[in-house]
Amino acid sequence: MRKISTKIAAFILIATLISACNAEKRVPDGKQLLTKNQITVNGKATKEENIFNQLYQKPNSTLLLGYRLRLNLYNLANLNPDSTYQAKFTNNPGKYERKSKWLSAKQVDRLGKSFWYHGIHDFLKTTGEPPVTIEKEKTDKSILRLKYYYFNNGFFDVEANNEIDTLSIKRAIVKYAINTGSGYLLDTIKTSISTAVLDSLYETIRPNSVIKSGKQYRTVDFEDEKNRIATHFRNNGVYFFQPTYVNFDIDTINKKNKADVNLIINDYSYQEKDSTRTEPFKIYKISDVNIYTDYSPNNTSLKITDSTTYKNFNFYSHEKLKYKPHAITDAIFITKGGLFADNKTVLTTRYLNNLKIFNYPSIQYEIDSRDTTSTSLIAKIYLTPRKKYSFGTSLDVTHSNIQDIGIALSISETIRNVFNGAETLEISARGNIGSSKDLANPNNQFFNVSEYGLDLKLNFPRIFMPFSTEKIIKKSMIPSTLMAVGFARQQNIGLDKENFTGSFSYNWTPMKNTTARFDLFNVQFVRNLNPKNYFNVYGSSYDALNAIGKIYNTESTYFDNDTKKNLIIESGTSGFINDVLSLRTDLLPSDAFYADVKSIEERRVRLTENDFILATNFTFTKTTKTDLLDNTFYLFKTKIESAGSLLSLISNTTNQSVNENGKYELFNLEYSEYIKTEFDYIKHWDLTKEKVFAVRTFFGIAIPFGNSDNVPFSRSYFSGGSNDNRAWQPYSLGPGSSGATNDFNEANMKIALSSEFRFKILGDLKGALFADAGNIWNVYDNVVDEKSTFTGFKSLKDIALGTGFGLRYDLNFFVLRFDFGFKTYNPANETGEKWFREYNFAHSVLNFGINYPF
Template structure:
């Protein structure tokens, strides 16, 4: 309290006052919104949790610390000489610039913030801004005054008093448009006007109307029209405050000699479209040696034309005979860039002087090809909980315009070698684990199908087709896997903020190469099984003679003995169910997986730019697997598996339907305060040839992007307590809310609450603590809360979140709330960028 009340004004000059607060009172009502606050020219010192921390740091700093040092040094006659005997006379002088003498004060001043002293000039500037703001809202008689109220020693607040008077409303709208063609265009689109009779005057609407008219004209042939050509005459009636609006669009002014001459606007049509495929320089036109005319397009090339004409013209929306349109130009630029074989195109329009029609334009499109081949290589050194030291290398080669129709082929390889002390290493090899893989991706800038789709998916939706194939091989990592993937998908953009993806075929085959390593990977399952074996196992062959614990092979035999009744355990007991559950989970996770699926994904994001913090994003996906595989299995008629299921190449294929919805909403609260909300729901239902969902398609809970009160894979299913190493299920419900705020500079904070869980439903799991059993199971929804710190590097955000288990459904109902909120049980989460 002493520090706050005394030192806060320590460096405020006499006869000056520290600004502590601003208030805007409009017509006797206090106004608090970001738009009004942005008009105030002078803001109080920033605060952290109500305290001006940076001002306090600034006040701690000494003024002229080097002068104070020399005053101290010369205060006693022999002080300099005595000090020089120890560190030399030169070092005595250098001490004045040391961190302890001057550097600390410089750091505090730089980090801190000088006191904001009330400035009458800035008060007048704010008054003028407020008056201008309310004038633009239609309050033409606005008067703004200010007063300064003392609130303590050298402290005061400033109040701005605004009296708006009566608002002015639009009484009539007329027009004065000199070019007859523009007048006709205006009348055709007048119903879309943003300015209506009876509306209160609002200057922002007039600006938006200028933009609307300009866009409309420029998309209907008026090439020379600019936004400053739209003007308004505002006529005010002093008696009733109503106003009359007159649109005033004069003919354009062009310079002829030394004089400006008014000339009517023209409506232009496109008479030619010329495409230069390998030059953006006009002076190189003389070197053109190849050309072709195709569908009213003229295509030119220096050297042999390396593109099929249709590949280029399909990406161009500027057409001969159509009116000039900015929209067509923008679509053409986007579409040509989307081919990924050219740099951003240069499009120019020139008046056609050869056609005899002054209202014709020639469109010239200049393209610079990207390199046909591009090689990229990278290397990373890493450390993780799997490997103590690892080296990862990537090599990728890109071929553009592969078949002369703007196709792109990408071939990439990757490899990793690592060292782990936790793995068996009888030969003493330093790099005792490895992973390598290769991917091939072929992209077509169109829908690649044997039939036409342009009636549904138009070319302005920028459709693409991707075919990709990948192979990965792991050694000494987990169960050692071979993973093969093959995907054919289609992508298009029906709107600027909407993306649709359709996976026609997605094949994934996973083969486990080292199933004997299962209990080394899933330690929790092994430990539970080993504890039960100490009670029930009587076969010493299953044990390691040195430790007395189950061997990996013995653990498998012990499970089989229990299930087959060779070891007498009550099959209704919890111990029996636990052993059976471990066995079933092991059998499921060591099985080779074949997934043949199709999926449809819809993604909409209304965020307008990087600084837009009021938006929503929604993603929905529906996926089915096994139907195509079922047709093949019926034809090949291979033997059934031990489980009685159909197989392809001796492998059971997965069959399920899966649907999920992910919704994100952000609200900008002003002053760098943001409220973010997310909710997710997903379910995967096995049927036909399967009674469970493959691990790679199941859901998990917990982690830095989910419920931050639990580590990844450690929450659920249901109230089971996350007893497995990797807990997953086929139903998930989750919701999160986060309040984000600025602390100082680029350091931000966050308060969050994450709720949700996973459950088993419609599969082969029967334990009620794992399964979703209607509304009563909603009591199993876990709640994690906490606080986070974030540092904004501009291009990404580094995040640390401290999560706590506020409501833990794994505990007894009387002990679920607040039992885990203490520092010793903090769940630390690191992340890059925000979780949603």
């Protein structure tokens, strides 16, 4: 506790020293520090971000509560460290000679470039921010930009001015006053389209025009209308059309706050030798689609030696054609006899690139000289094959809710066009060593987790079925089929596992920004290699059983010695459990301790038995995120999974016998049967100035039935950890208000809600304030503990709340994250002790993570 107090005191001292810096220290004489911008529009103050973004000058950035950290850091820097260093010797010439004898003249000179004399000041200058002083030239530019902003929004008579409100000799506020006048509304809208065919095309989309009578003028609407018209024309055969051909004549003469609009599209003009010619636009059709399957800039002079035609597509190759034609034509949406269309060009490029057997394709069009009407285009698609074989390696440092740190090495071999149908086969091997303080570790080894595995993935760029699915899943949805098998062996100073997996899945994109995945089957066989180590791993279960054994065990061979009387793992624990359940001790089924032993044994059997899961699932994802820098988006993901039902149907139909537990078996193993569904929603709001507010909600439930009384451990839920409720360690929260009595607490229903406010501190160092709520419960399974089960809305009182703060460092390719979580509401505590009783550093949880939690 003393160390924590010292750290807090040091932090307060540093903060006090920094805050004591004079913000005006670097403000030149005759200049004033810009402390604030104020804008009034028609006499009313505004905080609208778009308006403030028009200003050329903005005050120095602030941290929380308006503190200008970066300005104060800049003020701490020595702007001329070289001069300061040399001044030490100028004022004391003998000092340089003495140091030169001790170090050498060269080393003394280099000392002036060291971190303490020079580097620290460079860091402060780079990380810090020079004072923003008021400049008349920039305030004048701001006035012009404000006028343009309102003019572009329909206020043609806008007036703007500014004044400087002096706070002190070196501090001032700039006040901008804007009088917009009345906005101009669009009145009569006419069209003057010279080419008749374009006039007809425009009429089909005219009702959806962005430019409408009665709407206020906005420049951006006219740009949008230009692009809308050009897109429509170019998707309907008008090859030479560009947005620049769309012009607007806006007439405000003799109009009061109204404007007439004339949409003008002149004929096509082009340069022919030294003169400019004009003619009506034409609609172009595709006369041929030529595909060059082994194009390279280096082989353009080589002769075509192989060619074929398939469904009106012409294939050309310098060598023997290596691809089945349908594999490529399935990815091409440009068709012979069809109209030229930009969207088909984009879709074709996207699909061909998605095959992953070619470099980014090139599609070019040229006028077909065979057509005397000059209304035909030849589409030429140039494909450059990637190497058939490619070898890859990767070395990663990983972190998960179980593994504190891990080092993973993977190697892979990719084979392209395996069966000449654009298929790709990936063979990969991986190995991982890691460290986890949460696992039983009797030898105190740092690297106490290891895993190795082998995976094979075969991808088909189509729906692999014996019948056509084109009417259901069109090829524009970029469908693919993935077959995968894998094996992994894990050693974690625990039960150790072998994991065999296999899947057959279909993937497609129903529409933009959405993805769908259907696993026709997903099989998993988990084999526990070291089940006798159970009570070494699950120490809390052993402690509970051992306490009962000291009272009721009468078999001396189960004890380690006659003094401590601890049950021996494995012989003593299994022997005592068998004696209790066989009624060979004084415990009776009506006794509470008997129920405890039975519960411990049921959990041991469940977590040590091998699992066989044959599931079918469907996953749907929709997001509005455009790229990694997009901070205003949402993501919705839902999944439904059914396991074991097909096997039960077959068992019932074929009259298979059940085992002593009344369950069906496959390969002498009770297979799992359950239904599971999940809903995940993430939303981000960009609050500007590198401030982001993010929320996440999650709900998941897995209900066992038929051949199962519970859900397999690998399909259950847990709570806590760096990507969940950060005030609790992984698996240490719940179920319900039970108080996490087991070592690895899990259940079959989960609710999680998280929110986070992210902000910039300085440079690439970011901060966050967060709140995480949620818990796990047992529902519709064989758990009877009331504290652990969900019994209705009253169980929502067991939702735990953790709050805290975090630091993140952005390394561009990933983000290092440190989060301090504090237990704000702990449902496991007694009534009256739930709120803020553990809200201190002693009970806080430090989470290390890679990238943001959501």
